[in-house]
Amino acid sequence: MVKVNGMELDIAGKTIAEYLATTDFDPKRIAVERNGDIVFKSKYAVTVLKDGDSLEIVSFVGGG
Amino acid sequence: MIPSENEWMDALIARHGPELHKRFSSATVAVCGLGGLGSNIAIALARAGVGKLLLIDFDHVDITNLHRQQYKADQIGRCKTDALAENILEIAPYTKVETVMARITEDNFADILKDADIVCEAFDNAESKALLVNGVLEQLPGCYLVAASGMAGMDASNTIKTRKITKRFYLCGDEVSDVSDTIGLVASRVMLCAAHQAHAVLRILAGEYDV
Numbered sequence: 001m002v003k004v005n006g007m008e009l010d011i012a013g014k015t016i017a018e019y020l021a022t023t024d025f026d027p028k029r030i031a032v033e034r035n036g037d038i039v040f041k042s043k044y045a046v047t048v049l050k051d052g053d054s055l056e057i058v059s060f061v062g063g064g
Numbered sequence: 065m066i067p068s069e070n071e072w073m074d075a076l077i078a079r080h081g082p083e084l085h086k087r088f089s090s091a092t093v094a095v096c097g098l099g100g101l102g103s104n105i106a107i108a109l110a111r112a113g114v115g116k117l118l119l120i121d122f123d124h125v126d127i128t129n130l131h132r133q134q135y136k137a138d139q140i141g142r143c144k145t146d147a148l149a150e151n152i153l154e155i156a157p158y159t160k161v162e163t164v165m166a167r168i169t170e171d172n173f174a175d176i177l178k179d180a181d182i183v184c185e186a187f188d189n190a191e192s193k194a195l196l197v198n199g200v201l202e203q204l205p206g207c208y209l210v211a212a213s214g215m216a217g218m219d220a221s222n223t224i225k226t227r228k229i230t231k232r233f234y235l236c237g238d239e240v241s242d243v244s245d246t247i248g249l250v251a252s253r254v255m256l257c258a259a260h261q262a263h264a265v266l267r268i269l270a271g272e273y274d275v
Binding site: 028029030031033036037038040041056058059060061062063064 | 097099100101102186187188189190191193194197198201202211212213214215216229230231233235239240241242243244246249254
């Protein structure tokens with residue numbers, strides 16, 4: 001299982017890009033943290049999620 | 065009469081103590097976007113005695129800014145960088161202020177921000193926020209980043225919070241109130257979020273990394 005924003009999901013084995021494609025997250029508005037470190041945007045397609053990984057996806061909204 | 069620099073620094077030392085004052089006054093903090101967030105962040109940091117502020121914006125002061133941003137009616141039409149620098153120097157005359165009137169892009173941010181100890185993301189647009197956050201965290205490994213998301217509308221004050229996402233990345237706001245889904249930005253709530261960002265900066269400079 002992979003924890004995403006606090007929820008346990010059965011997505012181990014997928015890449016971050018594959019997981020994101022199944023969600024409503026807009027790739028142009030997010031930053032992704034995995035196990036304490038930021039994931040480079042260029043690595044979304046090659047970073048394979050492992051059992052026990054913890055992801056935090058920050059999705060920005062407008063205003064400032 | 066404006067106090068001398070020595071009088072000014074002595075007054076800050078009397079408030080903050082010599083150790084904190086040294087940490088604040090030797091810091092360089094970049095503020096990216098000088099709207100409701102950035103103009104308030106910059107003024108809070110200048111008052112606290114942050115040594116050098118790098119102010120970045122491409123825009124001019126507009127009448128629609130004045131309900132929440134730290135500009136004055138007679139500054140309408142001026143570059144935000146110049147107007148805010150002027151206001152900061154009236155408040156805290158010994159702050160070193162450097163301005164860059166430019167739109168931050170993937171190609172120029174690393175060069176503009178290379179000397180900053182801490183970068184404040186204070187943009188309006190969600191995609192610009194994400195671009196700067198990812199860019200700083202990927203390409204400026206020595207830098208802390210304090211970003212904001214979700215401060216529009218009239219929701220309660222206490223929904224605005226600061227979270228630590230990684231060792232170097234702090235996020236302030238309620239993370240949901242999009243400006244396009246609300247009545248827009250309200251001075252007090254934007255100031256709350258800006259105060260969270262400014263205080264996160266001062267805590268990092270103080271060596272206090274928890275939230």
